[in-house]
Amino acid sequence: QVQLVESGGGVVQPGRSLRLSCAASRFTFRSYAMHWVRQAPGKGLEWVAVISFDGNNKYYADSVKGRFTISRDNSKNTLYLQMNSLRAEDTAMYYCARDMAATGYRSFDYWGQGTLVTVSS
Amino acid sequence: QSALTQPASVSGSPGQSITISCTGTSSDVGGYNYVSWYQQHPGKVPKLMIYDVSNRPSGVSNRFSGSKSGNTASLTISGLQAEDEADYYCSSYTSNITLGVFGTGTKVTVL
Numbered sequence: 001q002v003q004l005v006e007s008g009g010g011v012v013q014p015g016r017s018l019r020l021s022c023a024a025s026r027f028t029f030r031s032y033a034m035h036w037v038r039q040a041p042g043k044g045l046e047w048v049a050v051i052s053f054d055g056n057n058k059y060y061a062d063s064v065k066g067r068f069t070i071s072r073d074n075s076k077n078t079l080y081l082q083m084n085s086l087r088a089e090d091t092a093m094y095y096c097a098r099d100m101a102a103t104g105y106r107s108f109d110y111w112g113q114g115t116l117v118t119v120s121s
Numbered sequence: 122q123s124a125l126t127q128p129a130s131v132s133g134s135p136g137q138s139i140t141i142s143c144t145g146t147s148s149d150v151g152g153y154n155y156v157s158w159y160q161q162h163p164g165k166v167p168k169l170m171i172y173d174v175s176n177r178p179s180g181v182s183n184r185f186s187g188s189k190s191g192n193t194a195s196l197t198i199s200g201l202q203a204e205d206e207a208d209y210y211c212s213s214y215t216s217n218i219t220l221g222v223f224g225t226g227t228k229v230t231v232l
Contacts, residue, residue: 095167
């Protein structure tokens with residue numbers, strides 16, 4: 001069964017940085033696009049970013065563009081999200097999710113359990 | 122990129138059918154067949170229920186079905202059961218530079 005395990009969340013002060021990781025296993029990681037999706041407490045799902053199977057194409061939500069960077073290391077089967085200049089409104093559970101396709105934005109067929117990021121002074 | 126519009130809540134009695142709408146624009150829902158639907162129970166991880174407008178992943182009950190007309194996609198749950206009580210989100214590819222967007226979410230209540 002596909003497994004996605006996020007890590008790296010925690011409490012961070014506004015303006016600081018944090019890097020999330022998502023370790024993938026039990027599927028051919030290098031063949032799929034991967035996403036980050038977040039959910040603020042009591043709120044809906046918000047798509048954050050996507051990276052193509054080979055890492056060459058990346059897209060971001062307007063709310064994080066210029067502050068967050070998505071990347072992947074196919075040799076380590078790991079997805080990353082570098083989050084800089086964090087704001088209180090970035091407080092959320094962050095999920096990594098696998099796309100059904102190798103590129104683009106089609107649908108998220110597997111999700112991790114999430115890692116919680118809290119931005120607070 | 123604005124979120125796709127869904128009703129905040131929909132309710133129905135056991136055995137009934139309900140439909141959740143998801144309204145976008147010709148740049149997303151209306152222009153492409155990459156609409157998907159997710160079910161999320163409280164405190165749980167979202168689960169894919171429908172992809173490519175109307176396709177069900179393996180293991181998802183055939184009580185769930187999807188469709189699209191113009192800029193509005195719909196998720197229909199037939200034979201409503203207590204276990205269907207959850208939040209539901211649509212999502213779509215968009216030709217905007219951001220590439221993708223979720224709906225505002227709908228809380229389904231089984232009366």
